[in-house]
Amino acid sequence: MNKEDIISAIVHLTDEEHQLPLTDLGLIRDIMTRGDYAALTVTLSTDMSDKQEWYKDQIVQALSPKGITEVHVRFKEVSPRERQEIVNSRINKPAQPPVQKAPAMPAYASIVSEESGIQFIAVASGKGGVGKSTVTVNLAAALARSGQRVGVIDADIYGHSIPSMMNIDERPQKHNNRIMPIEREGLQVISTGFFVAGNKPVVWRGPMLAKMFTTFLSEVEWGPLDIIVIDLPPGTGDIALDVHQRIPHCAEILVTTPHPTAQHVASRAGEMARQTNHPILGVVENMSYFTDPAGIRHDLFGRGGGAALAEQMETELLAQIPIRSLGGIPLDEAQTASSVYPEHSEQRKIFDELAEKVLKQLACL
Numbered sequence: 001m002n003k004e005d006i007i008s009a010i011v012h013l014t015d016e017e018h019q020l021p022l023t024d025l026g027l028i029r030d031i032m033t034r035g036d037y038a039a040l041t042v043t044l045s046t047d048m049s050d051k052q053e054w055y056k057d058q059i060v061q062a063l064s065p066k067g068i069t070e071v072h073v074r075f076k077e078v079s080p081r082e083r084q085e086i087v088n089s090r091i092n093k094p095a096q097p098p099v100q101k102a103p104a105m106p107a108y109a110s111i112v113s114e115e116s117g118i119q120f121i122a123v124a125s126g127k128g129g130v131g132k133s134t135v136t137v138n139l140a141a142a143l144a145r146s147g148q149r150v151g152v153i154d155a156d157i158y159g160h161s162i163p164s165m166m167n168i169d170e171r172p173q174k175h176n177n178r179i180m181p182i183e184r185e186g187l188q189v190i191s192t193g194f195f196v197a198g199n200k201p202v203v204w205r206g207p208m209l210a211k212m213f214t215t216f217l218s219e220v221e222w223g224p225l226d227i228i229v230i231d232l233p234p235g236t237g238d239i240a241l242d243v244h245q246r247i248p249h250c251a252e253i254l255v256t257t258p259h260p261t262a263q264h265v266a267s268r269a270g271e272m273a274r275q276t277n278h279p280i281l282g283v284v285e286n287m288s289y290f291t292d293p294a295g296i297r298h299d300l301f302g303r304g305g306g307a308a309l310a311e312q313m314e315t316e317l318l319a320q321i322p323i324r325s326l327g328g329i330p331l332d333e334a335q336t337a338s339s340v341y342p343e344h345s346e347q348r349k350i351f352d353e354l355a356e357k358v359l360k361q362l363a364c365l
């Protein structure tokens, strides 16, 4: 079974509000198949939570005769933007029901072409350890929470940390000679870490590294996407330059800590984006402060680095992320905890606001 087979098996399922097949409305998403396993996302109108079991049963019944014995169905609510898109598409084509079309397999040229509609955001920093990967993962998750379909490329080839941050132990499967991204937290994820044994350091040279990035763009069977967030290696090396050259319309977010040294080094990454004509969406200052249990704020790593970098790069300070204490959490739990900040945490709220700002900026590009 491939995506097209899954779509045709469930084409009879309709959206109650619009009385049209969910597949035609683009409300069946993130389809992944692996042997006798399939996973997909069903997007429903807001007041249909009581129908989820029914939809799931229908999908299981439709797929089991085709050899799919295990199905994972995620449910999402239609966002206001999606609802509007559905209404618009019906207004524009009142007489013609939308033609059912399986998502095309994006080739390298198509995924990075502006026509693909996929927007790219590279997350860069001057030096390692400032929280670039943490910002990548949490920004991507916040964008997904706001209804975007988001992919993550961990291009931090030597220091790939996203698999462990997202607790991904499995390796991507191949289907029709294409690499299936791993799905976590509603994101499609691909990382160099998936292709090296254990935690061994990567010892490849430049051309192999460039090949790995090309593979991520050309040989991965991405599901439908709105945005790809790229975790760049720290600094201004070959891979960062390669990303800038291969994806000319890639926007950039700079991550720094409040410390003046981090800010000074981060400005080099910003200069690289500027010289290659990439729009800088803004600066995220990470580890900005720590709020103790009494509510008192401590500037543990100095103050002002983010604002200074934003001023230097003539851009905006988009967010200041406080330090999250893992105090009181047992070491083994802390090691296996996902780096996506939990619901109700101060950090998650800030990332949700950051995602909103980023979406507004992307809409203006």
Ligand SMILES: Nc1ncnc2c1ncn2[C@@H]1O[C@H](COP(=O)(O)OP(=O)(O)OP(=O)(O)O)[C@@H](O)[C@H]1O
Pocket: 125, 127, 128, 129, 130, 131, 132, 133, 134, 135, 156, 159, 160, 161, 233, 234, 286, 287, 321, 322, 323, 324, 325, 339
């Ligand atoms: N706001 C924060 N509060 C507490 N810990 C944080 C915060 N941001 C990041 N960290 C922790 O700091 C460490 C480094 O973060 P991260 O790996 O995201 O940095 P990085 O810039 O991507 O580093 P590298 O480029 O070396 O991979 C991680 O252990 C991460 O969990």
